[in-house]
Amino acid sequence: MKSANQLLRTLAACAALIGLAACGSKPPSVPQETAAPVTPTQEARVERADFGTMKDGTAIDLYTLTNTKGVIAKIITYGGIVTELHTPDRAGKMADIVLGFNTLEGYLGAHPYFGAIIGRVGNRIAKGRFTLNGTTYKLAVNDGANHLHGGLKGFDKVVWKGEIVKADDGAALKLTYLSPDGEEGYPGNLTATVVYTLTNQNELRIDYTATTDKATPVNLTNHAYFNLAGEGTGSILGHELMIAADRFTPVDSGLIPTGRLDPVAGGPMDFTKPMAIGSRIDKVPLAPPGGYDHNYVLTSGGGALALAARVYEPSSGRVLEVHTTEPGLQFYTGNFLDGTIKGKSGTAYAKHAAFCLETQHFPDSVNQPTFPSTILEPGQTYKTTTVYRFLAQ
Numbered sequence: 056m057k058s059a060n061q062l063l064r065t066l067a068a069c070a071a072l073i074g075l076a077a078c079g080s081k082p083p084s085v086p087q088e089t090a091a092p093v094t095p096t097q098e099a100r101v102e103r104a105d106f107g108t109m110k111d112g113t114a115i116d117l118y119t120l121t122n123t124k125g126v127i128a129k130i131i132t133y134g135g136i137v138t139e140l141h142t143p144d145r146a147g148k149m150a151d152i153v154l155g156f157n158t159l160e161g162y163l164g165a166h167p168y169f170g171a172i173i174g175r176v177g178n179r180i181a182k183g184r185f186t187l188n189g190t191t192y193k194l195a196v197n198d199g200a201n202h203l204h205g206g207l208k209g210f211d212k213v214v215w216k217g218e219i220v221k222a223d224d225g226a227a228l229k230l231t232y233l234s235p236d237g238e239e240g241y242p243g244n245l246t247a248t249v250v251y252t253l254t255n256q257n258e259l260r261i262d263y264t265a266t267t268d269k270a271t272p273v274n275l276t277n278h279a280y281f282n283l284a285g286e287g288t289g290s291i292l293g294h295e296l297m298i299a300a301d302r303f304t305p306v307d308s309g310l311i312p313t314g315r316l317d318p319v320a321g322g323p324m325d326f327t328k329p330m331a332i333g334s335r336i337d338k339v340p341l342a343p344p345g346g347y348d349h350n351y352v353l354t355s356g357g358g359a360l361a362l363a364a365r366v367y368e369p370s371s372g373r374v375l376e377v378h379t380t381e382p383g384l385q386f387y388t389g390n391f392l393d394g395t396i397k398g399k400s401g402t403a404y405a406k407h408a409a410f411c412l413e414t415q416h417f418p419d420s421v422n423q424p425t426f427p428s429t430i431l432e433p434g435q436t437y438k439t440t441t442v443y444r445f446l447a448q
């Protein structure tokens with residue numbers, strides 16, 4: 056299809072060349088408007104490649120998922136990390152929109168959970184302690200006095216078993232991990248599976264399931280750091296965000312919820328209507344070292360798949376929609392990025408170089424009786440779904 060600009064140029068060229076038979080059949084050569092157009096493929100596919108070796112000799116695999124529209128997601132078996140995600144802008148030009156590294160060494164070094172699966176319990180548990188059925192469990196503490204994102208060696212730092220699986224409409228990879236009883240202090244052997252499906256509708260769908268042989272808290276998520284203008288292009292403060300939530304869970308100085316659900320109305324936490332992320336970021340309540348790092352209470356209440364957030368990046372036109380069955384959403388603006396980590400394009404990741412939208416149950420739920428429960432009992436199946444949908448306008 057010709058764009059409006061191309062048609063205008065064609066008409067102008069025709070007017071100048073009146074009388075020539077070729078007029079109208081083929082436009083004169085005009086500058087190409089899309090630098091790197093999307094390459095449609097016949098069928099969605101998954102390819103496996105080597106991605107290096109752990110110190111103990113364990114081989115890490117890289118799976119490349121490609122859909123029929125040429126969108127690409129790369130995922131490794133170390134931490135189930137989404138290492139690359141290439142999506143089109145409004146002109147069809149592709150860019151990698153997630154932060155990360157090119158090599159396994161990068162991921163084995165210190166980094167703030169780039170693209171990883173988070174578990175057994177995402178977000179914070181106060182003092183790394185909880186009591187369940189009369190027993191007090193002491194977890195690994197890795198964030199001041201608190202437990203964060205599964206502890207010292209959470210699901211982001213373990214090796215998952217990868218298996219290419221059939222998808223009705225796209226390309227899919229199934230990852231499985233058996234977390235032994237007592238790992239990081241948690242009770243019960245937990246079998247976790249995460250299926251990543253790159254659909255032909257330009258969605259990255261993540262289906263999480265888990266079963267256990269002892270009651271345990273479970274709260275799985277993905278910690279992708281997005282920059283819709285492209286990884287390494289600078290700050291996300293100009294992105295416009297809508298979050299479908301009219302309440303959030305206020306926190307103390309250790310980022311542990313107070314237990315209240317406060318209204319967002321009118322203040323800097325309010326994203327019920329689309330707002331630039333940076334428009335009120337300096338007025339955000341207590342979240343050292345400054346920025347958003349808060350759990351939103353989604354209006355949907357969780358259960359059925361519902362729109363949780365929508366982000367628009369004005370220069371590229373890229374849009375990210377987040378749909379989830381979870382009741383909560385952690386909105387984090389990369390506050391702890393401080394320029395010390397260099398990413399895959401060689402750029403240092405500065406504060407606010409990306410944002411995260413982590414679908415989840417509320418932080419510290421296991422110690423907060425009024426929050427939706429995170430406890431999985433033997434015989435039950437934990438089941439949640441999150442869909443990241445990529446559009447352009």
Ligand code: BGC
Nearest residue numbers: 167168310348385387391413
């Ligand atoms: C947390 C932040 C934390 C970050 C680690 C986010 O999910 O809310 O407080 O610093 O993960 O990268």
